[in-house]
Amino acid sequence: MSEESNQEPPASLRRPYLSLPGVTGMPEFGEILAHMPAETQHRFESAGEFVKRLAHRVGKWRERLQEDEQPIILAMLPNGNAVEVWSLGEDGHSSVVVEGLLNNEPCMFITHQASFQILCYTQKVEPEKKRKIGFHVGGEEIKA
Numbered sequence: 845m846s847e848e849s850n851q852e853p854p855a856s857l858r859r860p861y862l863s864l865p866g867v868t869g870m871p872e873f874g875e876i877l878a879h880m881p882a883e884t885q886h887r888f889e890s891a892g893e894f895v896k897r898l899a900h901r902v903g904k905w906r907e908r909l910q911e912d913e914q915p916i917i918l919a920m921l922p923n924g925n926a927v928e929v930w931s932l933g934e935d936g937h938s939s940v941v942v943e944g945l946l947n948n949e950p951c952m953f954i955t956h957q958a959s960f961q962i963l964c965y966t967q968k969v970e971p972e973k974k975r976k977i978g979f980h981v982g983g984e985e986i987k988a
Contacts, residue, residue: 891957892934892981899979902964903988913966914974915988919944919953920961927953929962933980 902915909915917929919942927944935941940960942953976987 890934890937891940892937894957895932895934895940895979895981896986898932898962899977899981899986899988902977902979903986905964906988909966911971912968914969915977916965916967917977918963918965919955920963921946921953922959926963927951929977930975931978931980933978934982 902917905915917932918926919929919932920926925946927942927946929942930944931942933941935954938958939954939956942955944951944953946953979986979988
């Protein structure tokens, strides 16, 4: 075995494959949880906290978009279909409920947060047709 094969790969190979707003530079979640009291950790892991963090992230992302762009969130279904999210909320401690469009028809999708996958992207839209996404936590609505 050559000496070269024991060397570390160049730093460029360890970079993320893509860069999305607010995704890189995140602290290790294991470190965060290790320093939290159990009650706080339990709340941190809740669907409500997930929905709040997502609402905050989408709001910050929207601030950086052009006037003719809006964020779109797709909830990925297990069969490969995607629901365009119009609203997202907590459903108990560990589940999320999505209301949106599937094949241009209104629908509701409920899933455990551990299996919930989303895709966020931007869409060009006429400024007067922009819409907010509703996030529901603890009886409160956050529009982002």
